[in-house]
Amino acid sequence: xxxxxxxxxxxxxxxxxxxxxxxxxxxxxxxxxxxxxxxxxxxxxxxxxxxxxxxxxxxxxxxxxxxxxxxxxxxxxxxxxxxxxxxxxxxxxxxxxxxxxxxxxxxxxxxxxxxxxxxxxxxxxxxxxxxxxxxxxxxxxxxxxxxxxxxxxxxxxxxxxxxxxxxxxxxxxxxxxxxxxxxxxxxxxxxxxxxxxxxxxxxxxxxxxxxxxxxxxxxxxxxxxxxxxxxxxxxxxxxxxxxxxxxxxxxxxxxxxxxxxxxxxxxxxxxxxxxxxxxxxxxxxxxxxxxxxxxxxxxxxxxxxxxxxxxxxxxxxxxxxxxxxxxxxxxxxxxxxxxxxxxxxxxxxxxxxxxxxxxxxxxxxxxxxxxxxxxxxxxxxxxxxxxxxxxxxxxxxxxxxxxxxxxxxxxxxxxxxxxxxxxxxxxxxxxxxxxxxxxxxxxxxxxxxxxxxxxxxxxxxxxxxxxxxxxxxxxxxxxxxxxxxxxxxxxxxxxxxxxxxxxxxxxxxxxxxxxxxx
Numbered sequence: 001x002x003x004x005x006x007x008x009x010x011x012x013x014x015x016x017x018x019x020x021x022x023x024x025x026x027x028x029x030x031x032x033x034x035x036x037x038x039x040x041x042x043x044x045x046x047x048x049x050x051x052x053x054x055x056x057x058x059x060x061x062x063x064x065x066x067x068x069x070x071x072x073x074x075x076x077x078x079x080x081x082x083x084x085x086x087x088x089x090x091x092x093x094x095x096x097x098x099x100x101x102x103x104x105x106x107x108x109x110x111x112x113x114x115x116x117x118x119x120x121x122x123x124x125x126x127x128x129x130x131x132x133x134x135x136x137x138x139x140x141x142x143x144x145x146x147x148x149x150x151x152x153x154x155x156x157x158x159x160x161x162x163x164x165x166x167x168x169x170x171x172x173x174x175x176x177x178x179x180x181x182x183x184x185x186x187x188x189x190x191x192x193x194x195x196x197x198x199x200x201x202x203x204x205x206x207x208x209x210x211x212x213x214x215x216x217x218x219x220x221x222x223x224x225x226x227x228x229x230x231x232x233x234x235x236x237x238x239x240x241x242x243x244x245x246x247x248x249x250x251x252x253x254x255x256x257x258x259x260x261x262x263x264x265x266x267x268x269x270x271x272x273x274x275x276x277x278x279x280x281x282x283x284x285x286x287x288x289x290x291x292x293x294x295x296x297x298x299x300x301x302x303x304x305x306x307x308x309x310x311x312x313x314x315x316x317x318x319x320x321x322x323x324x325x326x327x328x329x330x331x332x333x334x335x336x337x338x339x340x341x342x343x344x345x346x347x348x349x350x351x352x353x354x355x356x357x358x359x360x361x362x363x364x365x366x367x368x369x370x371x372x373x374x375x376x377x378x379x380x381x382x383x384x385x386x387x388x389x390x391x392x393x394x395x396x397x398x399x400x401x402x403x404x405x406x407x408x409x410x411x412x413x414x415x416x417x418x419x420x421x422x423x424x425x426x427x428x429x430x431x432x433x434x435x436x437x438x439x440x441x442x443x444x445x446x447x448x449x450x451x452x453x454x455x456x457x458x459x460x461x462x463x464x465x466x467x468x469x470x471x472x473x474x475x476x477x478x479x480x481x482x483x484x485x486x487x488x489x490x491x492x493x494x495x496x497x498x499x500x501x502x503x504x505x506x507x508x509x510x511x512x513x514x515x516x517x518x
Contacts, residue, residue, distance in 0.1 A: 187380030446474035
């Protein structure tokens with residue numbers, strides 16, 4: 001029950017409370033062998049929220065969530081918001097030293113963690129004795145912190161009624177740390193209003209429905225994974241939550257048996273599927289839409305997905321943590337503009353500028369700028385980095401996001417991603433976008449994945465190097481790849497070095513880690 005003067009203010013966790021009111025006995029979450037209704041999740045989240053508050057968590061306090069995709073992760077996220085806290089989801093595969101930095105950086109008041117995962121992070125946790133620790137599962141040994149509660153006790157002890165609401169929609173709802181592959185992680189601050197605006201915009205163009213069953217295989221600590229849950233609960237739909245896509249055949253079987261209608265993926269997942277010989281055995285006729293982000297879909301994956309999901313709409317999308325989503329390609333334009341990442345999402349504007357901040361015309365490459373309600377509040381306690389990303393916009397008093405990504409627009413306003421500004425390779429006096437080289441190589445039959453980086457070279461400044469992963473059974477050689485490049489690319493863009501690999505290094509969210517290759 002909502003008690004306070006802020007009861008009329010829409011907050012992110014209203015998605016759960018409204019669904020629990022409208023569809024109390026509907027299955028909200030399918031995870032492993034558990035099936036929880038909206039009423040179940042709401043009651044448990046209320047109880048955990050009250051427990052957090054009773055141990056000192058106040059409005060605006062950060063609560064770190066160190067959990068695999070699980071029932072506990074879902075409950076803990078909504079409980080944090082109900083308690084007035086700020087959810088800081090951390091991938092359990094994070095390195096201990098990076099976790100220690102984030103724990104200290106955000107000055108967490110509480111930590112909700114899987115006991116098995118927490119064991120390896122216990123030195124950092126023990127160094128923060130003021131932090132309340134809620135552990136799911138059993139933790140053996142002498143390192144159990146003094147302020148520690150078993151998860152089930154925390155859920156049972158708080159009571160089923162919702163805590164009093166004190167937050168308003170400009171309060172922070174989450175801090176999502178960037179990968180930090182080139183330096184210290186930065187905490188992207190997102191308000192309730194930011195996240196509601198993103199969820200509303202995306203579910204609008206996806207034409208999402210309350211009878212959807214949405215697959216979630218990406219970590220909830222990754223914004224693309226987290227928003228699958230948020231948008232599903234906004235609609236009162238059902239979420240099929242999987243730990244990962246490490247065992248594709250098992251996941252795809254559950255996609256069929258649970259009647260999944262929404263299939264979010266990333267290029268890595270679709271590359272794994274393209275390598276599976278058993279795909280024709282699965283009946284995906286109930287899938288209504290397939291989404292992709294992180295990078296534009298390779299053209300050959302578009303063909304594969306179109307055959308695999310003949311009745312589904314396929315969306316290629318682009319975004320970044322600092323504003324969640326920038327653009328989407330309407331499915332009707334997929335054949336017409338297959339290499340585009342589309343148009344601005346509803347309630348958002350985008351344009352491209354040069355180094356002097358002048359707007360550029362069609363075909364000209366510059367930095368993409370985003371204006372809209374999804375743009376972050378800033379980076380947690382990093383004012384200088386914030387000032388570089390958020391700058392005055394065209395209207396008085398506003399700030400817009402300078403993405404740090406090179407893009408171009410066509411005559412119809414469709415966006416084409418070119419490269420991360422930090423990724424541009426300068427070779428022989430020319431600027432080379434790795435994405436253009438990667439797109440040419442991945443189109444070669446027998447190539448599964450590719451990553452292109454610049455490596456130091458005394459003569460060229462930077463030489464182009466391609467790391468290529470072949471499809472199962474492919475007999476391609478590095479020489480074959482080079483010949484293909486010479487046919488498809490300008491001479492200065494042909495890789496000087498080509499290395500065949502069994503796999504590519506990845507971040508905890510599955511993105512290719514180019515820093516490790518360079």
